[in-house]
Amino acid sequence: MTVVDGYRLHAWGEEPRWEAIEVRDPGPGEVLVEVEACGIGLTVLNCMNGDLDDSPELLPLTPGHEVVGRVADTGEGVVSPQVGDRVMAYFYLSCFRCRWCLSGNESRCDRRAGWYGVHRDGGYAPLTIMPAGNAVPLEGDLSATEATVIPDAVATSVHVCKRRLRLGTGDLVAVIGAAGGVGAHMIQVAAACGARVAGLERTDEKLGLVSRLGAIPVDSSDLSAELDEFDGGADAIVDLVGTRQSLTWSIEHLRAGGRLVVLTTFRGRTFEVDPRTLVFHESSIVGSRYASRSELIEASALVSSGRVEAVVGETVGPGEVGAVHGALRAGELLGRGALVWRGER
Numbered sequence: 191m192t193v194v195d196g197y198r199l200h201a202w203g204e205e206p207r208w209e210a211i212e213v214r215d216p217g218p219g220e221v222l223v224e225v226e227a228c229g230i231g232l233t234v235l236n237c238m239n240g241d242l243d244d245s246p247e248l249l250p251l252t253p254g255h256e257v258v259g260r261v262a263d264t265g266e267g268v269v270s271p272q273v274g275d276r277v278m279a280y281f282y283l284s285c286f287r288c289r290w291c292l293s294g295n296e297s298r299c300d301r302r303a304g305w306y307g308v309h310r311d312g313g314y315a316p317l318t319i320m321p322a323g324n325a326v327p328l329e330g331d332l333s334a335t336e337a338t339v340i341p342d343a344v345a346t347s348v349h350v351c352k353r354r355l356r357l358g359t360g361d362l363v364a365v366i367g368a369a370g371g372v373g374a375h376m377i378q379v380a381a382a383c384g385a386r387v388a389g390l391e392r393t394d395e396k397l398g399l400v401s402r403l404g405a406i407p408v409d410s411s412d413l414s415a416e417l418d419e420f421d422g423g424a425d426a427i428v429d430l431v432g433t434r435q436s437l438t439w440s441i442e443h444l445r446a447g448g449r450l451v452v453l454t455t456f457r458g459r460t461f462e463v464d465p466r467t468l469v470f471h472e473s474s475i476v477g478s479r480y481a482s483r484s485e486l487i488e489a490s491a492l493v494s495s496g497r498v499e500a501v502v503g504e505t506v507g508p509g510e511v512g513a514v515h516g517a518l519r520a521g522e523l524l525g526r527g528a529l530v531w532r533g534e535r
């Protein structure tokens with residue numbers, strides 16, 4: 191057992207407290223990871239709000255799932271990874287043995303034991319324990335800050351663009367919420383697939399980022415935006431906002447055969463679709479859920495090769511996460527945030 195200073199959440203919906211934490215030794219099948227950095231995005235806030243699970247017995251909890259670090263110790267029976275290996279955390283506590291897991295669809299696992307950072311302590315501490323299957327090898331020499339965007343933001347984008355949409359050359363894609371943590375990487379991954387990409391955002395600063403990343407900026411302040419560059423409609427729309435307005439706008443701006451991807455959802459929030467619209471335009475609504483472990487590796491290759499730039503708007507050191515949480519809640523963060531435990535910021 192080791193005692194470290196890190197963050198503990200004591201009540202759902204509150205900010206985590208900075209305090210001494212006891213980290214046990216890794217058990218059978220587990221690895222102990224020295225956290226280099228942990229990404230900070232809306233999902234961490236949702237986790238801390240109890241949106242994924244608000245069972246009292248999970249508290250106190252160390253949040254944070256976008257972990258990059260090095261294996262410091264391994265428990266009984268662990269063959270891979272080994273001590274010293276650099277790894278990134280796979281978010282879902284999938285079984286890695288069922289038919290979904292064995293077919294590379296680990297996010298569909300039907301024996302999932304919850305989420306790393308919700309049902310197990312995560313990376314808002316300098317040491318963390320995870321099942322060996324969740325510690326995915328990370329090759330290359332990316333900085334810790336850059337690497338934090340890989341296991342969720344870029345991997346999720348790879349799953350959407352390659353697996354769920356099968357984007358190809360010339361596809362017209364619109365991304366709503368294009369300067370956020372996932373959006374800033376989604377527009378780049380879609381472009382890497384050969385698509386022409388428009389990014390919908392609200393402020394000049396965010397539209398500037400969309401433009402710098404190579405996408406067509408579209409002001410969506412009141413969601414009366416038109417896709418003029420695409421003659422009014424897109425082949426695929428990725429809605430990262432998930433409001434009734436954004437979903438309705440999306441359905442109205444699909445071309446014939448178009449596909450709307452939903453991946454940002456809120457409990458109890460629904461929207462209406464006229465089935466005739468789907469029939470007349472042969473349009474589809476597609477759900478997308480996280481990513482597979484192989485897509486994490488694919489995502490790391492995209493970032494390592496420079497085809498996708500890691501967009502981290504703010505990095506903070508230990509004890510300073512409150513500022514990033516505030517910026518996220520205010521909608522002011524560009525791309526992702528990162529909590530850096532070791533190495534350069």
Ligand SMILES: [Zn+2]
Nearest residue numbers: 285288291299
């Ligand atoms: Zn499984």
